[in-house]
Amino acid sequence: MTTTPLLDATGVAKNYGAVAALRNASLSVLPGEVHALMGANGAGKSTLVKILTGAISANAGRILIRGEARDIRSPAAARRAGLLPVYQEPSLIPDLDVLSNLRLTGTPVEPFRAWVRELGIPDLDIRDTARDIPLAVLRVLDLARALAVEPDVLLLDEMTAALPANLAEKVLEVVRRQGDSGRAVIFISHRFVEISALCDRATVLRDGETVGVVDIVPGVEEKIVELMLGTRIVKTHVAARSAAQKASPAPARLSVRNLRVGTKLNDVSFDLRDGEVAGVVALEGQGQDELFSALAGSIRPSGGAIEVDGQPAKFSHPIDAIRAGIAYVPGDRAEALAMQRSVRENIALPFSAALRNWGPINMRRERAKVVSAIERLQIDTRAQGEVQRLSGGNQQKVTIARWIAADARTILCFDPTRGIDVGTKQEIYKLVRELAGNGKSVLFYTSELEEVQRVCDRVIVIFGGRVVDIFPVEEADEPALMRAAYGLPRGAKADVGILADPHSSPETAHASEPGATP
């Protein structure tokens, strides 16, 4: 006979406006199992978790708990149904002490204390205010608070991400025991090492759909990578590069040496040359945000050095980076643009508002620069009175245009094509390549792996706050990138399926793909 799953979700769908975050996700968790939930960035993991824990409600789908249909409308309802999440960011109320936080959720204190000790924190004062407790400990407290009410299904979202090794080990041990005692754990992690040590099965999501459920056996990593990529392995052309540049590499425009930012970024070093587009590939939250913020001067690194044209540079304000010719283009246009102002003002802002230009603005010069930038980018200016009336793609073009107008030599693009239509994406790729052709240098983080081969010359892969690999774009097909992004070594290539020969031409990879997909 088959055991009833503790949790059985089928056909779950969620739309945000016209965008489908989840299309047809399913997840079935048996008693006594630790179940991994996996998927690339944007596959819908976090949406599914939010639905299961009552933080948002699904548009369609059925959720059975112990075989009974339950309507989970709020976190409180999920809690009553025996489903408890531990989110990536701590959910203790910062201004309350730990004891009050326990009372708020009706958590019994003694079991909580026992779990806290078990998890390797012997000397917690439950009168401490949550705000004063270090992040790593807070995450453990979150876990202990969840364990104390003995949930049937525990949902851990990147539980070990912010933990030092000793705490992480304890956490994994406790999670494993939770499974052994007949409860279930849903475990979301980017770390294959943990998953293979801990989990029994894994559900893989891709583009909002469950594409496979696999047993965790040695060597299954490759299959999971395959599932996460699916048929998206389409032929991409490696962007054409000028032969001259290949022959004699230009001197480093921007050198990063042993850069550290808090605990998020560790010992990162690389060079960025004139006329080069260097791609940065990383899963969410691996330290890429901190890297870009440090280079753009909006946060101060805690160690290491940044050199511009061979000269050491210290950025204490974005203006310092801008003066050094380094411009930041964020993925979220709202961060960069004054939405209610005109295209002209937005483009002119960086060079007209510079401190040295205080006083009357030279309107003629400004206009000339703006007009040439607009023409060059073919920005649709029918709605130029207010930037917010432009399409997302045109907005992004404005953010790039302003830096061209301001003559920035280095442009840091952080996921610049997020939420932009395909056509405009192409124009942005072309623009980035053109910039490189004119001797500018571009650092290009993207969450869409297929963009790497279209745009970049080199790829820097970051995992867990460290540079784990730097390789030329010719080797950077999607499987290779995906493996690298998950921290798998590049050496272990002689494997099954589509990953058998990463040097094979994209066509071959495509042809063999259907057979490899189960």
Place this chain on the structure above:
Amino acid sequence: MSHFLRRQGWVAGLLAFFVALFIITKLIQPAYGSGDFGSLARAVLPYAFAVAAQTVVVIAGGIDLSVAAMMALTSVTAASMMAGASEEYALFVVPFVLAMGFVLGAVNGMLIVVTRVPDIVVTLATLFVLQGAALLVLDAPGGAAAEWLKALISGTVPIPGLPDSIDAWIPKALLVLIVCLCIIWIPLRRSRLGLSIYAIGSNELAAFRSGVPVKRTRIIAYALSGLFAAMGGLALTMGTGIGAPIPGPYLLASVAAVVLGGVALGGGKGGLLGPIVAVFVLRLVRTDLTLLAIDPNVTAIIEGAIMVAVVMFGAFITMRGRQ
């Protein structure tokens, strides 16, 4: 003990400041005695309730601009109901007015939760509405208050076993204030509702994820604010014996005392004791400046300067403490 000091350090500092001010007052005016303290307590009473009303919503992460207007409306309602009525009728008026404040406050909260219009806009709108309503009830200061109500806050209570010299320093108004606030605040602080109010002010998302009914809690916070404001309105009527339809300077005073009392305007932090002590401090400062015969216009400037200085000093101490 160290916990107590860390958490109540701000209040302790304010109390020390109050004592220092009191000594200064004695120096300026050696004749300042228990009678003057009694009138200070009576003057503080409506301010203190306004501050309590503001504190509850600020802790819940909101703001209530309608506090003073609510006090005016409840005050004129009470005064016009008691005009010409029997002494016993006031026994009905008091709970009626309190309930009215509670309900109007809840309406504030519901408007904010349901319409999702920012709290500052909604309560600004209700400020005008309540102001107008107060003028409809009484178009000029008037009405009356029951004698026993007026007696409730004048003079002192003889406490058996205490010598008169000490007893004289415990005015009835102060006792009324303490009793009213304690009856509501202490059970609230110890209940899950109180925790929830702090929780939604501190971090709404985390509160939601902890299973706190965020909307309901916000409505209740505004309802409690209305209740305190109604107490303030009653205190006004009790103090003056009439109702005045034009709101007094209680709104800005309440925000000032909340800030000075160590409640974070962003929400989630602080208690009721700090703002109450702060309102005493602010009133005593004003008394001192009057005693010194300083130009009233300069008085306002000095009050503002003291507020900024104290809050800055507090932030400085906190920062030093962290290092």
